Every structure is written in structure tokens, then in C-alpha cells.
Amino acid sequence: MSDVLSVQDLVVVYSDGTKAVNGIDFAVNEGEVFGFLGPNGAGKSTTIKVLTTLLRRTSGKVSVLGMDLDKNQKEIRTQIGVEAQETVVDGDLTGRENMILQGNLHQMKGKELDDRVDELLRLVELSDVANKRAAFYSGGMKKRLDLASSLVHRPKLLFLDEPTTGLDPQSRATIWKHLSKLNKEEGISIFLTTQYLEEADKLCGRLSIIDHGQIVTSGTPSELKADIGADAIALSVEGFEGANGKSEKAKQVLEGIPGIANIMSSDDGLTVYAKNASTLVPEIVRAFDASGLKLSSISLSRPSLDDVFMKHTGHRIRAEELVKPPSRMMGRWGRGRR
Amino acid sequence: MGEGKEIAMSLFSDTQVLFVRAVKKLIRTPILLFFSLFQPIIFLVLFTQLFSKFGVLLASEGGFAGVSYLSFATAGIVLQNGFSSALQSGTSVVDDLTSGFLEKELVTPVNRAAILLGRLLTDAFRVVVQSAIILGLAFLLGAQFATGIPGVLVIFLIVAFFGLAWSGISLTIGLKTKSAETVFALGGILTFPLLFMSSALVPTALMPKWMQAVSNLNPITYAVNAVRALTLTGFVWTKILEALGIIGLIALITMGATLYLFRKVVS
Numbered sequence: 001m002s003d004v005l006s007v008q009d010l011v012v013v014y015s016d017g018t019k020a021v022n023g024i025d026f027a028v029n030e031g032e033v034f035g036f037l038g039p040n041g042a043g044k045s046t047t048i049k050v051l052t053t054l055l056r057r058t059s060g061k062v063s064v065l066g067m068d069l070d071k072n073q074k075e076i077r078t079q080i081g082v083e084a085q086e087t088v089v090d091g092d093l094t095g096r097e098n099m100i101l102q103g104n105l106h107q108m109k110g111k112e113l114d115d116r117v118d119e120l121l122r123l124v125e126l127s128d129v130a131n132k133r134a135a136f137y138s139g140g141m142k143k144r145l146d147l148a149s150s151l152v153h154r155p156k157l158l159f160l161d162e163p164t165t166g167l168d169p170q171s172r173a174t175i176w177k178h179l180s181k182l183n184k185e186e187g188i189s190i191f192l193t194t195q196y197l198e199e200a201d202k203l204c205g206r207l208s209i210i211d212h213g214q215i216v217t218s219g220t221p222s223e224l225k226a227d228i229g230a231d232a233i234a235l236s237v238e239g240f241e242g243a244n245g246k247s248e249k250a251k252q253v254l255e256g257i258p259g260i261a262n263i264m265s266s267d268d269g270l271t272v273y274a275k276n277a278s279t280l281v282p283e284i285v286r287a288f289d290a291s292g293l294k295l296s297s298i299s300l301s302r303p304s305l306d307d308v309f310m311k312h313t314g315h316r317i318r319a320e321e322l323v324k325p326p327s328r329m330m331g332r333w334g335r336g337r338r
Numbered sequence: 339m340g341e342g343k344e345i346a347m348s349l350f351s352d353t354q355v356l357f358v359r360a361v362k363k364l365i366r367t368p369i370l371l372f373f374s375l376f377q378p379i380i381f382l383v384l385f386t387q388l389f390s391k392f393g394v395l396l397a398s399e400g401g402f403a404g405v406s407y408l409s410f411a412t413a414g415i416v417l418q419n420g421f422s423s424a425l426q427s428g429t430s431v432v433d434d435l436t437s438g439f440l441e442k443e444l445v446t447p448v449n450r451a452a453i454l455l456g457r458l459l460t461d462a463f464r465v466v467v468q469s470a471i472i473l474g475l476a477f478l479l480g481a482q483f484a485t486g487i488p489g490v491l492v493i494f495l496i497v498a499f500f501g502l503a504w505s506g507i508s509l510t511i512g513l514k515t516k517s518a519e520t521v522f523a524l525g526g527i528l529t530f531p532l533l534f535m536s537s538a539l540v541p542t543a544l545m546p547k548w549m550q551a552v553s554n555l556n557p558i559t560y561a562v563n564a565v566r567a568l569t570l571t572g573f574v575w576t577k578i579l580e581a582l583g584i585i586g587l588i589a590l591i592t593m594g595a596t597l598y599l600f601r602k603v604v605s
């Protein structure tokens with residue numbers, strides 16, 4: 001029994017009729033970091049709430065750490081750690097008090113608890129500010145405190161709902177470092193959700209892409225990328241706005257070039273997938289020149305999870321209001337995105 | 339074996355943990371305590387002065403010969419504080435609900451009943467502390483205390499129970515609407531009408547007929563009368579028991595509603 005999490009045909013319909021999760025299956029192995037990558041409203045938080053005993057499912061079979069979700073709620077709660085999407089710390093309490101409280105709620109106390117709290121504060125680098133009220137912590141510090149307080153009782157399985165959303169790149173990298181360490185050194189299995197391709201790529205051994213309450217594909221990041229079987233060329237055309245005449249014409253131009261099979265259009269341009277993409281770039285430029293359409297940028301990259309996402313859902317993942325990865329628009333000739 | 343005992347233990351220790359958390363929060367935001375004490379203190383210091391000549395009328399018409407208005411009104415002001423701070427109780431539950439703290443509690447094995455019990459104990463504690471401050475100030479200003487310290491302890495008991503019964507209303511509204519503003523507004527709307535239409539500030543005998551009728555239906559009147567007996571007359575057990583009976587009845591209804599809504603949120 002090496003599955004710490006097993007989900008079969010999970011369906012969640014909210015009381016207003018919203019079908020937030022629509023029949024998903026997946027399993028997480030012991031010691032694994034497993035991710036759900038999906039855009040706003042995909043059903044990530046809903047899934048986590050069900051798996052952490054907070055929300056009742058409509059149907060489906062779920063076992064957490066080998067236990068039945070309906071029969072062993074209390075036992076499950078003693079063995080899982082949960083960090084919700086919204087950071088939750090009590091601003092009136094100090095960092096340390098927040099953690100002690102969390103330990104108390106898990107029936108821990110005394111020296112055992114104090115030692116564990118010290119250890120975790122050190123791990124997330126908050127020892128210096130441990131006795132300061134959490135209200136005065138920065139966003140990144142609060143997130144780290146929240147993470148640390150979900151670990152006090154040494155959970156076997158950790159649920160993280162968008163653990164780095166809204167953080168600056170540096171804080172995000174710090175959290176990634178902590179998570180990798182926890183997974184490797186304490187052997188904690190982790191189920192996380194994210195809207196960041198890079199996060200899924202860096203942290204997850206395996207992941208599922210979820211959209212509109214359904215899993216569209218699953219695998220290791222490299223499997224998923226290899227599955228695309230081609231490099232991506234992203235183009236933007238002057239005056240291009242979604243599906244207008246120009247986009248149709250641009251598509252026709254591209255279709256005329258041998259070796260180009262898969263053409264996808266999105267709000268900011270067109271992406272084509274091809275085996276030996278670098279040799280095609282000059283041809284594409286020439287073809288566009290001849291057609292009278294003006295290319296404003298063209299870039300070439302190894303397939304990324306974004307491309308995987310695009311291929312399976314027909315749209316790009318958008319993490320609005322978040323710190324975005326460098327834009328792919330600005331004429332970056334032949335430079336690969338990671 | 340011993341599962342019942344284990345649950346009882348966790349109820350006790352979890353309630354304690356959550357009570358301590360709430361009290362810490364209360365102490366660290368003294369501004370909240372200050373705001374809720376502000377009104378009663380103004381009443382105690384200014385309002386009683388404004389009505390100081392009222393003592394004559396109290397003696398001739400109200401049946402309180404030789405009692406200063408300050409001494410008369412102290413009981414009313416203590417209970418005013420009791421119910422206006424109890425009416426805010428729901429806001430902390432709404433806070434925990436909207437901040438996600440409640441969910442963070444619920445993913446731990448914490449005893450569910452302890453979440454509510456911890457909250458209620460905190461409310462009772464707060465009302466008693468505030469009452470102690472008000473009574474202390476009244477004493478310094480020269481108000482009468484016929485039953486001394488034992489009487490004051492009974493007053494704390496009445497006020498704590500009274501606070502709990504009213505907390506129930508606030509918690510119910512809070513859990514139902516999940517809006518702190520609504521809870522606040524409710525407190526603002528209810529406080530003065532209920533206060534004026536009770537025996538808190540004026541003896542019922544001096545009110546117009548229709549108001550007397552309302553006042554006699556107002557539970558605050560009974561709590562005030564019991565506390566007033568303790569400050570002005572002595573241990574009048576009929577009044578004390580009457581007050582506790584009526585408060586108990588209200589508590590039964592409001593706590594029932596709170597429990598019902600709370601279970602819906604928790605499950």
C-alpha cells in the first residue's frame with residue numbers, strides 16, 4: 001500500500017449547482033510531490049477541501065493515507081498538514097504563539113512541542129522574528145509561518161493550495177527550497193496546486209493538468225513535454241487581435257509552409273509546433289514578408305508546460321495579477337524559454 | 339474503551355487553548371475594550387450628573403427614597419455594558435470564518451464543541467472584566483453597594499449569564515450572515531431602544547403606560563431589577579431567581595440557534 005492518496009471518479013457539485021470537480025482520478029505515491037496545475041476556477045481548491053475533510057463530496061471514492069474519508073475523518077486530521085490558499089496566521093499572536101497554538105490543537109505540548117517549533121522556525125528562517133506579532137510580518141514571512149505551522153505535528157502528507165501565489169520571485173524560490181528539503185529529508189509526501197508552470201516543473205515529480213473540473217493530462221513534467229514531440233515557435237503579427245481576418249490569413253500563410261503541422265492561436269499571437277523548428281524560422285519570416293503581413297516578433301523554444309497546457313486545453317494558462325514570467329513577445333530570436 | 343473520557347479531556351483542554359488565544363487577542367487590542375467601555379463610562383460619569391436632581395423624583399414617585407441617581411443607575415449601566423458587548427460577540431466568529439482561521443482549526447482534530455465553548459467563555463470573561471471596571475468606578479464615584487463583595491460576585495454571575503444569552507443572538511446573526519458589519523449594525527440598532535424601554539435608567543413606575551408594558555416584557559428589566567436589588571437593598575432571592583430564570587430561557591433559545599448554525603458550518 002504505497003498510495004498516500006487515491007481518488008476515483010471524484011465529483012463535487014456545490015449547492016448552487018456549480019460542478020466544480022467533474023470526475024477526476026489520480027493517485028499520489030508515498031514520498032512523492034504531486035501537483036495540480038490549473039487556471040482560476042479549475043477546481044483545485046475544491047479538490048483540496050474535499051481531501052482534507054472540509055467539504056463533502058458529491059460522489060467518488062477517496063482514501064487518504066489508506067483511510068476512508070468518511071469513516072476516519074478524525075484520524076486523517078491527525079496525520080495531514082494543510083496550508084490553505086489564503087494565508088492564515090493570527091496577527092494578534094506572535095509567530096511562535098501561532099505555531100504553539102497549532103501544536104496544541106494537535107494535542108501536543110511541553111518540551112516536545114517547544115523543540116519542534118524551534119526546529120521549524122529555524123527551517124523557515126523565522127527564528128529572529130519568532131516573538132514578533134505576525135501582523136507585522138511581510139507577505140512572504142506570513143506564508144512561511146503558515147507553512148511551518150502546518151508542519152508542527154509531523155504530518156505524513158502535506159496539502160498545499162497555491163503555496164507561492166502572489167509572492168515575489170525570491171520568496172517563491174525560498175519556499176521551493178523549503179519544500180524540497182521537507183520532501184527529501186523528512187520524507188513528507190506533498191500534494192500541491194499551482195498556477196505557475198515553473199513551480200510545477202521544478203517541484204513536482206508528477207502532475208495533472210486540471211481545467212474546468214477535469215484532468216486533461218497527467219505525467220512527469222518531462223513526459224508531458226516530450227509528448228508534444230516538437231519545439232514551439234511563437235509568433236505575433238501586427239494588428240492581430242484574436243480571430244479576425246488577419247489571423248485567418250496568418251494561419252493560411254503558415255499552413256503553406258511544409259513541416260508545420262500544429263497551429264494554435266491565442267490572444268497574443270500564434271504558436272506552431274514543429275520538429276526541426278530552428279530551420280523553419282527563416283522560411284516563416286520569408287513567407288510572411290511575401291504575404292504582406294508584418295511579423296512583430298518571433299521566438300523559438302523547447303516545449304514548456306505552457307505548451308502542454310495549450311495543447312490539451314486550447315488556451316494558455318493565465319495567472320493574472322501574479323508576477324509573470326518574462327513575456328514571450330519581445331522578439332527574442334532563438335532564445336529558449338525554460 | 340475510555341473514548342468518552344478522551345473526548346471529555348480534549349473538550350476541556352481544547353476549550354482552554356482556544357480561550358487563552360481569545361483572551362490574548364482581547365488584551366492585545368485594548369482599543370476594543372476601550373471602545374465598548376467608553377459608552378457606559380460616559381453614562382456613569384456624565385449622564386448620572388445630568389440626572390442628579392432626579393433623586394427627589396426617584397424618592398417620591400419611584401419608591402427609592404434616599405437613593406442617589408448614580409446609585410440607582412449603576413445596575414442599569416452594568417447591564418447596558420453587558421448586552422452591548424455581548425452583541426459584538428458575533429464579529430469575532432465572523433472574523434475567524436472569513437479569515438480562514440476556522441477552517442484551519444477544522445482540519446485539525448480539535449474538539450468541535452470546544453471551538454464554540456472557547457468563544458462563549460471568552461465572552462463571559464470579557465463581560466465580567468468590563469463589569470468589574472464599571473462597578474469599581476461607580477464605587478469610587480460614591481455609588482451604594484448594599485451587599486458588598488458577595489453581592490458583587492452574584493452580580494458577576496448574573497451579568498455573565500446575561501452576556502451569554504445575548505451573545506447567542508449575535509453569534510446566530512454572525513453565523514447566518516457571515517458579515518461583521520451586519521452584526522455591528524444590529525448591536526447599534528438594538529442597544530438604545532432596548533435600554534430605554536427597560537428599567538435600566540428610569541424606574542418603570544415613572545414611564546408612560548405603553549412603555550411600562552414594553553418594559554415589563556423586556557428581559558433586561560428583570561436582570562436590572564435583580565442587580566439593583568443587590569446594590570440598593572440586599573439579597574432579594576425572588577428577583578435574582580426570576581432574572582436567572584428569564585435569562586436561562588433566552589439562553590436556551592439563542593444557544594439552540596447558535597448550536598444549530600454552528601453545526602452546519604462545522605460539518
Ligand SMILES: Nc1ncnc2c1ncn2[C@@H]1O[C@H](COP(=O)(O)OP(=O)(O)OP(=O)(O)O)[C@@H](O)[C@H]1O
Nearest residue numbers: 014016018020038039040041042043044045046047
Ligand atoms: N462555495 C462555493 N459555492 C459555489 N461555487 C463555488 C464555491 N466555491 C467555488 N465555487 C466554484 O467552483 C469552481 C472551482 O472553484 P475552485 O475554488 O475549486 O477553483 P480553483 O482551481 O481553486 O481556482 P483559483 O486558482 O482561482 O483558486 C469555480 O467555478 C468556483 O466559482
Ligand SMILES: [Mg+2]
Nearest residue numbers: 044045046085
Ligand atoms: Mg483555489
